[in-house]
Amino acid sequence: MISTEELAGRLETTRHRIAEAAVAAGRQPGDVVLLGVTKTHPPELARAAVQLGLVDLAENRVQELTAKRTEVPGARWHLVGRLQRNKVKDIVGTQTLVHSVDRRSLVDALSARAERDGVVQRLLVQVNVGEDPAKGGCRFTETEDLVAYARARPNLAVEGLMTILPLPPEGADPIEEARPRFAALREQRDAVRARFPEVVHLSMGMSADLEAAVAEGATMVRVGTALFGPRGDGPWRKDAA
Numbered sequence: 001m002i003s004t005e006e007l008a009g010r011l012e013t014t015r016h017r018i019a020e021a022a023v024a025a026g027r028q029p030g031d032v033v034l035l036g037v038t039k040t041h042p043p044e045l046a047r048a049a050v051q052l053g054l055v056d057l058a059e060n061r062v063q064e065l066t067a068k069r070t071e072v073p074g075a076r077w078h079l080v081g082r083l084q085r086n087k088v089k090d091i092v093g094t095q096t097l098v099h100s101v102d103r104r105s106l107v108d109a110l111s112a113r114a115e116r117d118g119v120v121q122r123l124l125v126q127v128n129v130g131e132d133p134a135k136g137g138c139r140f141t142e143t144e145d146l147v148a149y150a151r152a153r154p155n156l157a158v159e160g161l162m163t164i165l166p167l168p169p170e171g172a173d174p175i176e177e178a179r180p181r182f183a184a185l186r187e188q189r190d191a192v193r194a195r196f197p198e199v200v201h202l203s204m205g206m207s208a209d210l211e212a213a214v215a216e217g218a219t220m221v222r223v224g225t226a227l228f229g230p231r232g233d234g235p236w237r238k239d240a241a
């Protein structure tokens, strides 16, 4: 695990990258929320992040998020990995923003649970912009239909779109590869927003390509390695610690 001093330095560097990219694009740095992706890292590191002012934290597995939630007071949690219907009960009611809603069956499950619990579940619709079979996300052309399907539910709030890009080809510049795809998601968001004004967020960009994402309008960037260093072998688990 990296030291708090190193984390502070990496956080400053990352915020600087975001600010430079925002200013270059004529945007306000404050319009981009930095999410710290803490998967595989221990809660101590997540707590240090919160103490340094990085309160938006993301996990890609429900179990790991659940385990860390009680260990990291003051964090705002985001689920950025695939959500199975049988785990919906562990997410609804925990104030977690779900970035990965990509199919009607998941909308149904979230809506049913949120209605039962009397809460509103906030979510983003994940779009498979790169049409990568290994990545989640609805098809690009299905985006508006899925947004419409979800927002018709009174217990769901669709706040934007999210994408995870395919890995760039060996030797390619990740920024160059990513930029047209991020632009495509922004155009899709603009089209959807014209019909549904509450669909504002664009969750896109990671350690290697956040500049491209900010240039194309990202409102949330999800950064793991650049902040917390290389990841461990598997998910952090309370019982294994």
Ligand SMILES: *Cc1c(COP(=O)(O)O)cnc(C)c1O
Binding pocket: 037, 039, 060, 080, 081, 164, 206, 207, 208, 222, 223, 224, 225, 226
């Ligand atoms: C792990 C992960 C990230 C962070 O990736 P880095 O390259 O380490 O910044 C971002 N988004 C999702 C969905 C992830 O699973």
